[in-house]
Amino acid sequence: MAEEIRVAAAGEGSSGGERPSGGDRPSGPDRSDRGERRPPRPGGPGGGREGGRKYFRRKKVCKFCVEKIEAINYKDVRLLAQFVAESGKIVPRRLTGVCTPHQRRLSSAIKQARNIALLPFAGRAS
Amino acid sequence: MNRSYELMFIVRPDMVEEEQDKLISTLETAVTSSGGKVKSVEKMGKRRLAYMVRRFHDGIYLLLTVEGGGGLIHELERRLRVTEPVIKFITVRIDEEQKRLDKIKAIRDARRKTPPAPPAEAGGETAAVTA
Numbered sequence: 285m286a287e288e289i290r291v292a293a294a295g296e297g298s299s300g301g302e303r304p305s306g307g308d309r310p311s312g313p314d315r316s317d318r319g320e321r322r323p324p325r326p327g328g329p330g331g332g333r334e335g336g337r338k339y340f341r342r343k344k345v346c347k348f349c350v351e352k353i354e355a356i357n358y359k360d361v362r363l364l365a366q367f368v369a370e371s372g373k374i375v376p377r378r379l380t381g382v383c384t385p386h387q388r389r390l391s392s393a394i395k396q397a398r399n400i401a402l403l404p405f406a407g408r409a410s
Numbered sequence: 411m412n413r414s415y416e417l418m419f420i421v422r423p424d425m426v427e428e429e430q431d432k433l434i435s436t437l438e439t440a441v442t443s444s445g446g447k448v449k450s451v452e453k454m455g456k457r458r459l460a461y462m463v464r465r466f467h468d469g470i471y472l473l474l475t476v477e478g479g480g481g482l483i484h485e486l487e488r489r490l491r492v493t494e495p496v497i498k499f500i501t502v503r504i505d506e507e508q509k510r511l512d513k514i515k516a517i518r519d520a521r522r523k524t525p526p527a528p529p530a531e532a533g534g535e536t537a538a539v540t541a
Contacts, residue, residue: 354514358502359418359473400418400500401469404460 344381356389358396364403368394372404414477419490419499420469423456437486444485446478464497
């Protein structure tokens, strides 16, 4: 129990101090075996474990799976607006955590809503 | 042909109530004359448009749910296109999506009925662990 807490604390400290991508990258282009044996990607969930650096990120979950929303309708502007950026763009899955099947439905619903002027194509609604 | 469609269209914001009703009734007669059925008509009221359409910033949204074949939709869309106060419209087929939703709902209901047993066991287990 005590050990776990200590490790977690250490992980927090290291993640704050140095950016994971900064350490390995400079040596990259010089290596002859480029493309193979890449260091684990810093961004991936749980990727911090193998790299020796420990930092914790809350696992993102699909809103539609969790709240059991199955009907993604183009008329439901308040729901769709949560997945549209300020600029009017559809927010990518890697940022929102929506699962693939739901993202597919979501994006088509957003596009339909855009077509009938419920959501903007670009920019804030004015 | 029992397909159902949703026609959402926007009319100009200065269109009065009677004219909207007249437009809707002409569309309804068009639907019934070509063998379709009007399921519901909904006036969603005036809304701000997300972008400018034909120099309008606002519009009155109307929603028509119909049942019928593709020919009917073709005719309705043609009518909407030539009707001057209609500034935008969209047709969405809804029966397949509805079928999918019903299926999911049925599965969920079935699942909810069957397993009322496990929680008691799980509770006992956690109690043992904490003790």
